Amino acid sequence: MMTLVRTFRAVTVMLSFTLMLTACGGDDGGSPPPPPxxxxxxxxxxxxxxGQVALFSKPSLWDRAIALLSPxxxxxxxxxxxxxxxxxxQLIRIDDAGNVTATLTSTSVSAGKYSFNLTSLGLNxxxxxxxxxxxxxxxxxxxAFVTGPTVDLDPISETAVRLALERIALTPGTTLNGFTVTELRDITGAVNQLAVVKRLGAGLNIESTVSAIKREVASxxxxTGFIVAAAAPGESTEGPGDIGNYFPLTQGNTWQFQGTHSETGQYSNTVKVAGTKSVGSVTTTILTENNPLNSRAAEEVYYLKDxxxxxxxxxxxxxxxxxxxIIPFRELLFPLNVGVTSEVVNKKGVNFGQDLDADGKNETADVLSQVTVEAFENVTVPKGTFTSAAKVVHKTTITAFPSTGSKSVKVIGTQTLWFVVNLGAVKRTLEVQADGQAAESVTEELVNATIVN
Known part of the structure; x- marks a missing residue:
């Protein structure tokens, strides 16, 4: 499961130590100029x-070999x-029926890729x-819908376009404007994640491939519920859910990890789903760890999965x-959109909770936490080798400001986790830097697990 609290703990401890060392320092030299x-x-x-945009194309033996051996x-x-x-x-605009209303410009594929500068075209x-x-x-x-800086063109993106247009055709009064750019990005990302989970392969042509993907989507x-909700005006409060169950929170699920801490050496840590807890009006799921970060102090973390x-x-x-x-906050958004960075925490001037310069006032801090789904890839741990693991990177930057006006201190914690279908986290690493210098590192790998069906 997610353990972003580990990063907060490690970063907070390092900040406390660093702040005490620098409490008598000077100012920070002013702010840098704004970036262009x-x-x-x-x-x-x-x-x-x-590799053919065709109604029918039979892949050669060479094509199949390249597909298996390529990155x-x-x-x-x-x-x-x-x-x-x-x-x-082509860069185009379409109407609600999918008809092209304008071809804005075009470019050519080079080394398997294309690129458009939207700023120079006056577009967003x-x-x-x-x-x-x-x-x-x-x-x-x-x-493919243009929803961000990276948009791949393939049968998955074509499927996402058809799903949106078919929903418009089925629902009177629905338009493309009812879908936000984020919702269209998430539809494509969800279809992509489903293809990973189901291990789908290309058919003989675009049409057969799209048809096969749509059959999986229908189940x-x-x-499918998210697509219906996304078609309504405004940003939907619903999502596609945990496709593939990468984050299993069934009561009784247990994970046993072996770890190495840069300062304290080797250790073991057991994580377990152990009951529920009411936090305000919300019923959360309790995740226990008996030795987080080799602290030798058990801990509960409270999660809600929706x-x-x-x-x-x-x-x-x-x-x-x-x-x-800073709680509550989202540790991760569904679907697992490869290449997309989401800001999950961005708060300024929060109470650091400690008075480290002994002036009778708690310090304040700016907290920025971003999560990126980097890839689906293979991962090997003592428990075994797993395919299509979701590699998720959390980067948390905490900048603390002493109340005496002394120099601010910045600590960055980068936590990388690998999640597996129906199993959860199998590997976790944590790197902490204080003012640009490596300060702490931790690695945990799954040894055994008990997953309740």
Missing amino acids: SAQVTVSGTVQAPA EAMAALTGLSSVPDGTAV PSSNLLVRVINSGANAQMR ETGL SRGIWNYGNSDSSDTLSPS
Whole structure:
């Protein structure tokens, strides 16, 4: 399970120590100049069955070998190949029926990728802005909603476009504007995650591949319900749920880890789902750890899992003076969108909970925590080797400001976790840096687990 509280604890301890050493320091030398305005771009890979945008294409033996041996072997949909360099990619707008209303510009695939500079075109991501490759002679195309800086074109993105357009056709009064850019991104991400979980492969052509993906989507009630909710105006409060059960919170689930701490050496830690606890009006699930970070002090952490992700409602650690100022917060959002960074905590001037410069006032801190789903990949731990593990990186930056006006101190904690379908976390690492210097590192790997069906 998620243990972002570990990062908060480790960072808070390091901050406390560093602040006490620097409480008599000078000012921080002023603020740096603001960065230049960033360019808004969209780019991505372009892949199709046998690398052909065609109604029918039979992959050769060579195509199949390349698909297995290439870096894309861990892609959500196996058996795809890059389309030929020089293939035209269009930037288009469509109407609610999917008809192209404007072709804004085009570019060509190079080294399997395309790119558009939206800033130079005076554009931003929107619900009716798409990228497309088309083979008019074969009456075949692949489209993708432009929802962020990285948008891949493949049968998964085409499936997501069709799912949105089909929902509009089925619901009178529904329009593309009813879908937010974030919702369209999440529909694509959820379809991608489902393809990973089901280990789907490419068919003979785009149409057969899309049809196979849509059949799997139809059986995933959380995802279909999310598409219905997303079609309504505004941002939906629903999500697609935990597709693949990467975060199993059934009562009695137990995980046994072996760990190594940079300062205290080797240790073991057992994590267990152990009951529920009311936090205000919310019933949370209790996750116990008998030796977190080799602290030799058991702890409870309180979680809520819903269709949108994982909520953290605090913990039982009385020495954690920071978490009470920022809970509740989402540790992770569903779906697991590869390459997307989400800001889960961004609070300024929170009560640090400690008076470290002995002036009778608690220090304050700025807390920024971001989570990125980096990839689905293989991972090996003592328990075994697992495919399609979700690699999730939490980066937490806490900047503390002494109440005496002394120099601020910044500590960064980076926690990387690997989650497996129907099993949960199998590996966790934590790296802590204080003012740019390595201060602490921890690694835990799964040795055994008991998962209750």
